[in-house]
Amino acid sequence: MPPAANTRHALSGRHDFDAIAGWIRSGAHVLDLGCGDGSLLRFLREARSATGYGIEIDDARIIASVRNGVNVIQSDLESGLSGFESSSFDYVILSQTLQAVRHTERIIKEMLRVGREGIVSFPNFGFWRHRAQILAGRMPVSRHLPYHWYDTPNVHLFTIRDFETFCAGHGVRILERITMNEDGQRITGLPNVFGALAVYRLNEERAG
């Protein structure tokens, strides 16, 4: 990794932010699903002059997002994106959120309806450290899966291979993929084993 990118890691705080910012063109209109405290939107505004909105359900994170100066709309992702017109965003982002969503198929479908492209990042359950912990008889705890089995917000853990199978079966075209290790360094070999975090750029496969 070039040192400049590491500096940006420090700025953005999350490894997937740089990958996402690298894909988003300047001035893009984005919707961030499960935007937390608005850090990604703020980062994209500063790095890419992006505009747009975050969606968040948690009261404290709504206040944190407003304090961060980003647009945030309080709503439950599980009930869909009915308040948004089709193709009204350049990108719809699920940054480390998909594994905490119950209605996976619905949200991916909605994401690719509202956005011309979707960006999804998630912790890879197939990462070798996770595999090793399972072999040792324990549920994995790692940098990108920091929760214990009893306090995790995650409801659907999955691997890189699972996700790509899902995409193939649901008319989702993978445009680009970045995988990285626990330190955010990009890796290419055996991604489902050495990748701790995966980031995808997607769109909808149209008939014909």
Next chain:
Amino acid sequence: MQTSSLPGSVGLVVPARAHFAQPMRLKSGTAIGEYDLVYETYGALNRSRANAVLVCHALNASHHVAGVYADDPKNVGWWDNLVGPGKPLDTSRFFVVGVNNLGGCHGSTGPATLNPATGRPWGAGFPLVTVEDWVQAQARLADHLGIESFAAVMGGSLGAMQALQWTMDQPSRVRNALVIAAAPKLSAQNIAFNEVARQAITTDPDFYGGDYYAHGVVPRRGLRLARMLGHITYLSDDAMAEKFGRALRTGTIKFNFDVEFEIESYLRYQGDKFSEYFDANTYLRITKALDYFDPAAPFAGDLTKALAGARASFLVVSFTSDWRFSPARSREIVKALVDNRLNVSYAEIDAPHGHDAFLMDDPRYHGVVRAYFDNIEIG
């Protein structure tokens, strides 16, 4: 304008009066020749005149937004929990303006005011005013105060409708709009409640077609009923259950029509209090202004088109237990703003108090309002 400073309070306040001699054309097609607006201000207008916030009132409130009067220390401003030094709308940073709307009964020209043409109270002859008319009058007050553009216009309920109207009618003069517990237009059910309230007033034998002033009476029974009905719609079923339940005043049922349940006592008290100070003709006109509010109407019902000219940033807040203007109504506003790619944040507060929640000091609600104001630049 304020003199003392209790902690967190703007302290003692004194209302001011502005006279407008230039006739104003109203949406109804008539005009009003001259009028007064009564207002209060808190904090100081800064050198760049960029820190002014207009607070618009709803049905029964007034220009008295915060603080107290020296001769009436119990009369605390209606949004005092939100407006003051160190409060979410911080008067040590912002210059806050509260104004009694045209047609009101708290000092601004209204039906109870003497009509200079006749020397008698306007009464039934006072024109029907709309949200658009109020915005126009408020803009003239802004001119009078030397405010070119507001850092924010804010309101709850009918006040929020004025804030929304500001962004459409005066897009260059409002940088932020805080739209709390609002609806983009009234539903048939909303209008129905208003009509029952109006019928209660107009069928009161003391109404005299609206010219009751000459008879030295007020349609007190009608006002009481209107207010009792209103109160039922401002509270949620849960809030009423919690506050009153089926509690009895004396502990036993007495098999008569006196006050038995606590809720009856509460409604009668609220009705009595209201009929002491509120003008019936004003009530009729304000409910009509609510009914008429429909900024999307000239755009075939398309609120997105209605807001296409807006330039402000928005904070929209609703309350889950508000069945008068439910969160779904606020989401209609949010969608129209998102469609126009305007800056908007939206908070849906899970509060039990019904429509009245916008007047309460819920920490999530006040937290988001505070965070929003803290980010407003004031030059």
